[in-house]
Amino acid sequence: MKLVALGTLSLALGLAGCSVQDASTEPVTAKADIPTAGLQHLEFHGTSGETKIGVSLDDAVHVKLVLQQEERRVMGARLASETTLHDVEGAKVGQDRKGDVLTLSAAYPSGESHDTDVKVQWTIQVPARFSVDASMKAGRMVIEGVAGGVKAQLSAGEVTIHVPGGPVWGRMSAGRLHVVSDAAQAGHVVVKSTFGLAVLSLSGQYYGPPPQKEGFWSSFRFFGNSVSEQGTGKDDMDLQITAGLTDLRVGPLGDKEERSELFTDDK
DSSP: OHHHHHHHHHHHHHHHHHSSOOOOOOOEEEEEEEEEOOEEEEEEEEEEEEEEEESSSSSSEEEEEEEEEOEEETTTTTEHHHHHHHHHHOOOEEEETTTEEEEEEEEEETOOTTTTTEEEEEEEEEEETTTTEEEEEEEEEESSOOOEEEEEEEEEEEEEEEEESSEEEEEEEEEEEEEOOSSSSOOOEEEEEEEEEEEEEEETTTESOOEEEEEEEGGOSSEEEEEEEEOOOOOOEEEEEEEEEEEEEEOOOOOOOOOOOGGGOOO
């Protein structure tokens, strides 16, 4: 009887602040259209989820944020924290202007960050002249089209960057860091993987470990590699990942370049 009572008490404590009916967890959308007079840079701070940053068709910043509470089930019933539901329903696109920098983040009525209990999907469009400094904890980040430079940081997941030019800096703990720059040349280039593979395509020439006869995966060793080259351009590029694959292409691919499949954007 004591074990039953303790189990009942634990369940009750676990459900405290939750609705035990088949609670709604439908997505909620928040939008913002922001004039860019005096702005040149975007800073974005995300939690976990998916973020796509691209170029707007006008001289404004357009933001769409889709939020959904993570679903939890106990004995077949969906549970939803009333506090989290209230925050999702009242969420807004947080905006902060300092000088020529616009900072975006999710703003909840309670002030909580909801790192683990809310799924988020961001779509952000900025003028092509902007630079972007974006960070997330986990998930997928895509940055395309901006010419003012990119800084991207993600703990785990996938980062894809494709830009016409400008400096690029990227850091990841685990996953894949894939970058394509359409610039004709780069400045100083560093591509590094501590545990995994780092490869570079610079003006049609491949730099990195040679492919092995056993196949592509044979190049993934316990200890990774680094590639450092000096181009004739002005834009420096520094990409580093702790565990996984980092690949950088600057300019067009060579006709018969090694590992060419790594340097093309995923369809």
